[in-house]
Amino acid sequence: MSALGDRGPLLIVGGGIAGAYLAALLGSRGQQVMVFDSRRDPRADDGVGGRSINLAIAERGLAALRRIGLVETVESLAVVMHGRVVHDADRSGVSGMQPYGNLPDEVLWSVDRTAFTCALLDAAEATGNVQTYFRQRCRDIDFDLGLATFADGAQQDLWHQVPFGTVFGADGVASIVRAEVLAVNGGSVRREMLSHRYIEIEIPATTSGGFQIAANGLHIWPRNEFMLIGLPNPTGDFTATLFLEAKGPAPSFEAISAPAEISAFFEEYFPSVVELVPDIVEQYLDAPLGRLGTIRTTGWSYEDRAVLVGDSAHGIVPFHGQGMNLALESASALVDAIESHDDDLAPAFCAFEADRRDDADAIADMAIQNYVEMRDKVNDPDYLLKRQLALRLSDELPAFFRPRYNLVMFSSMPYADAFARGDAQDALLAELVAGCASLDNVDMGTAHERVRALGPLVTRPG
Ligand SMILES: Cc1cc2nc3c(=O)[nH]c(=O)nc-3n(C[C@H](O)[C@H](O)[C@H](O)COP(=O)(O)OP(=O)(O)OC[C@H]3O[C@@H](n4cnc5c(N)ncnc54)[C@H](O)[C@@H]3O)c2cc1C
Numbered sequence: 373m374s375a376l377g378d379r380g381p382l383l384i385v386g387g388g389i390a391g392a393y394l395a396a397l398l399g400s401r402g403q404q405v406m407v408f409d410s411r412r413d414p415r416a417d418d419g420v421g422g423r424s425i426n427l428a429i430a431e432r433g434l435a436a437l438r439r440i441g442l443v444e445t446v447e448s449l450a451v452v453m454h455g456r457v458v459h460d461a462d463r464s465g466v467s468g469m470q471p472y473g474n475l476p477d478e479v480l481w482s483v484d485r486t487a488f489t490c491a492l493l494d495a496a497e498a499t500g501n502v503q504t505y506f507r508q509r510c511r512d513i514d515f516d517l518g519l520a521t522f523a524d525g526a527q528q529d530l531w532h533q534v535p536f537g538t539v540f541g542a543d544g545v546a547s548i549v550r551a552e553v554l555a556v557n558g559g560s561v562r563r564e565m566l567s568h569r570y571i572e573i574e575i576p577a578t579t580s581g582g583f584q585i586a587a588n589g590l591h592i593w594p595r596n597e598f599m600l601i602g603l604p605n606p607t608g609d610f611t612a613t614l615f616l617e618a619k620g621p622a623p624s625f626e627a628i629s630a631p632a633e634i635s636a637f638f639e640e641y642f643p644s645v646v647e648l649v650p651d652i653v654e655q656y657l658d659a660p661l662g663r664l665g666t667i668r669t670t671g672w673s674y675e676d677r678a679v680l681v682g683d684s685a686h687g688i689v690p691f692h693g694q695g696m697n698l699a700l701e702s703a704s705a706l707v708d709a710i711e712s713h714d715d716d717l718a719p720a721f722c723a724f725e726a727d728r729r730d731d732a733d734a735i736a737d738m739a740i741q742n743y744v745e746m747r748d749k750v751n752d753p754d755y756l757l758k759r760q761l762a763l764r765l766s767d768e769l770p771a772f773f774r775p776r777y778n779l780v781m782f783s784s785m786p787y788a789d790a791f792a793r794g795d796a797q798d799a800l801l802a803e804l805v806a807g808c809a810s811l812d813n814v815d816m817g818t819a820h821e822r823v824r825a826l827g828p829l830v831t832r833p834g
Pocket of ligand 1: 386389410429508545547695698
């Protein structure tokens, strides 16, 4: 048995969201930790800033942050979102707010990614036990010698080696640590890439720094086969993301490349956005094209020497706004596993994967399903009727019914349980609304009886 730190230094590769959070948690337990990240220190005032990119943080992320006392700090950096603002889904120019739920805490927070990472890094360093090193790209890991090799800053041919006892791989979807771990433990990784890709576009603030569109919502312009979404930033601007087929006939990124084609595309499908973004063509041309995919890994650890956490273990597509929430919840679960195994790392790491893998797979599947819901279903009458009934049932029978979306976003019910419960509830809703034109036609007596028969909702203890 080897306890945390007995073998030698604890190294976290990747000081993004999962790595910085894990460092804060381990540091607050008194563990000495070194964090290495390939990027510059996001807190450095070197004028290399950039556009805001934001993330929706939900209950699972907040629960993880409660553990390090960071919720209020993060909420102060964020804009609260009460629901979806769906824009002219039927191209009639009409928009509407669909609240996320009936409860006051059924809200999401749109937080700037850089500001959030900085807050996590500050929290980690404030423990007094965490050292951070930036512009250090991990190149390889030698488990026999217990050495990790890092390339140094801009001079990638300059490298040095750092001895370690245990390495935590928080280095994201293209993880080097994952490759090294899988090379020695016989595990596997599967990448399932979507044919859709994305670009980010800024919807600027007004000249006085206010919001051009409703501040407290997640805006969606659904167009069936593609969509645009926008999340607010505290600075009055929105970060909008266009998700679209990469290749093939228009509309696709491949087919829309000349300024006239771009202009015609936005004028046809997103005329209200063109009014908000005068330089939309230039932004489209400048934006890097991002990839979208799911990473499913088996074999998250190697003995007591290494374990993967965050996107390196389980990358998911962004349509449920859960990748970071999953990463934070997993990092928290990893420390729980270490604690419940009295710091005996090898069994703790195995238990961690056994506890989390089904959940990671479940949210990966739900995230893909949510893409279809967001771009295609939010204006469908059957979908809207089922949603109205779902909200009414969750209001009237809160112990027995909550929409799956709300179980994922606003509870800590294990993802796999939320997935299964959601399927059962959805089948029931479909039966209850069959042949009904409106909620008035639904037999609520039968609905209550059938919902109760599903049994009470069970959330994670504690
Ligand atoms: C368009 C988009 C929108 C998203 N929106 C949301 C959202 O609204 N809500 C949500 O919950 N999730 C969202 N996500 C998912 C979220 O961004 C990720 O799940 C989250 O960032 C994972 O955190 P991580 O720390 O595991 O990985 P990352 O955030 O990718 O951090 C990895 C870190 O490792 C460093 N690194 C990489 N390689 C090396 C190396 N070789 N050596 C040293 N350091 C290295 C990187 O510099 C980085 O700092 C979104 C993702 C995308 C693509």
